[in-house]
Amino acid sequence: MNDPAGSARPVGADAIRFVDDFRDRELSLALVDRIRPAAQRIAAERGLERVAVMEVCGGHTHTLFRFGIHQALRDVIEFVHGPGCPVCVLPRDVIAQCVSWAQREDMIVATFGDAIRVPGHGLTLQQARAAGANVQVVYSPLEALETARENPDKNVVFLALGFDTTMPSTALTLLTAKEQGVTNFSLYAVHIGIIPTLQAVLAEGAQYLQGLIGPGHVSMVIGSQPYEFVARDYGLPFVISGFEPLDLLQSLNMILAQLERGEAKVENQYARTVTSSGNAAALAAINRVFRPEPRSFWQGLGGQTDIGYVLSDEFAEHDAEKRFGIDIATDPLSVAEQPPECDQVIMGRLSPPDCPHFNKGCTQDHPLGALMVSNEGACAAWYHAGAMATT
Amino acid sequence: MTGQTSVSGQVTLAHGSGGRASRELLRTVIESSFGHAVTQHDSAVVAGSDSLAITTDTFVVSPRHFPGGDIGRLAVFGTVNDLAVAGADPRYLTCGLVLEEGLELSELAGICSSMATAAAEAGVDIVAGDTKVVARGQADGMYINTAGVGFVDDRVHLGFEEIRPGDVVLVSGDVGRHGACVAGMRQDFGLSHDIHSDCAPLAQLCRVMLEAGTVRYMRDATRGGLGAVVTELALASGTRFQLVEDDIPVQGAVRAVCELLGLSPLHLACEGRLVAVVAEPDADAILAAMRSIDVGSGSCRIGVVREGDEPPVTLLTYLGVETVLSLPAGELLPRIC
Incomplete structure (x- = not known):
């Protein structure tokens, strides 16, 4: 098989043993038996109905529902779904702009799978593709770079989205493009930092939470140190967690233990992957390619926060916004048409099944907002869990 | 007599014209792979009972070759299995080929012989067929349609x-x-x-x-x-x-x-x-x-x-x-x- 990295990673029975260790039934049930009374004690002490814990990352939401942890503990723990779903905070104008470019004969827009089902101004990228637009779904930005090499007569734009997690791969792809002189490759970079996002969410709603399950993959890049403000400024336990069920159960147990001891600190359950200072090479690549610059258009976070990144001036010739220009009008109408409840869900203030549109006007087949599109979106998680989650 | 035929060249639009080139393609690639004249008749008249099971399926898989099989094996087994799970004893298949101009004849022969082997494994005969060629870019290499016929024992009640x-x-x-x-x-x-x-x-x-x-x-x-x-x-x-x-x-x-x-x-x-x-x-x-x-x-x-x-x-x-x-x-x- 063709392998651009030059070394094939073997995938077999051995690879899965690593996963199975983190789905051990005995250990999991023992943790559930410990979590349940601890949560009840803490709730009783504080006069709460349940202990409210925000899982920041959409990947955690997915695991909680998939393995039934949410269902097993929801009478003692309220899982508040956080903002950590990259396409959920993606503004519709960005999608509309990509649709506009993809409709041009001389352009190809490449992006990650989840993004193609998000509604823009009317059309999703998936619908635009069906109507003849040039849209490519990739697993890695390097595939988009390959497309640019294979299509020298077309301009390939990679819609680069996601938190700090995906920024290093975007940065390295761009550095490769520049080094190899692939001039028909550009980035439409709409990355967003997890730290300012978390600051925005906590400024609004920290008082409703007793603790947070910290994101895993993004912390692999930035480390555990940047989260210190959560414990310091808000007095909330913050435990960075892996993505397997045992990881999440252990992280919950660590949060409850902190609460029982009256502590609030940043702990790292995902120590097999996350360090305190992060990945220096990845951070260096991010700092070389991106420059923080306020963009106030984030879904759900807009209005309160100016966060975002643009490409450094050194990479101007690969900057799709500068190169091709933004040719769509910002459409206030389409933003207004979108349910205001989406913003409340992103901020953790509204639980998806309590939204008046949930499973009525807004379904997986006809999503009104991105939260219903992505596997990591809170609404999609509830939707997939169906009736079982609400009983 | 089945087996991969040794041929070279590519599929051309002429192969789909119905003329001499078409006959040549049938004779040298397709029929020599299946081991008998599959395209002699437009429809097959077969002996059978009243409980006839019939099905059709079209195969457009990409890539055409993969570990454990190819589009030809899929096209035979897919239709055979549709008959089998209906409780039928699969007996006859037809084979419709849509070929893109430029397809290597050696690949076509390989896939046809793979279909023949699969049919033998499944105990069915490929009794009729049809071949069309479309211009480059109008199909992805080749597509296969198979229809299948089988007979159902009266005692079988599935539903x-x-x-x-x-x-x-x-x-x-x-x-x-x-x-x-x-x-x-x-x-x-x-x-x-x-x-x-x-x-x-x-x-x-x-x-x-x-x-x-x-x-x-x-x-x-x-x-x-x-x-x-x-x-x-x-x-x-x-x-x-x-x-x-x-x-x-x-x-x-x-x-x-x-x-x-x-x-x-x-x-x-x-x-x-x-x-x-x-x-x-x-x-x-x-x-x-x-x-x-x-x-x-x-x-x-x-x-x-x-x-x-x-x-x-x-x-x-x-x-x-x-x-x-x-x-x-x-x-x-x-x-x-």
């Missing part, structure tokens, strides 16, 4: 309406292998794996199952995988299927690829697996019969049928929690991170 609460759900082996094999090839992940497609004929398996006990209904799990089949069966029969997640067999490498790509093996295609709903008292006997056949050696009991209620299919997770098995909204899309 959604036969399914009732208390029945047992069986699967004939590990799931998701074909889908994982093709996904692993299509995307340039640099993964090295040894996943082979499960594509195989199921007629013999179906026969021994029907002899071993009361089978309510069978369906081969192809596109949409196990998840799509059980959902359809539950909805059509007005019952609820309760599956035990850890009892559903999945090969280690398939699980690993799914974990990496964010896919569920329950939604990935199989090409040699069937799901059966059987009467509870006969379940062990049917399972034993399934396991006695090579293609069914990995058969397992994976769940039970409950009284009808929403949701149609639930999964008991390893924590003992009942969750909903929902279907993907459309194409399977990779997650971002």
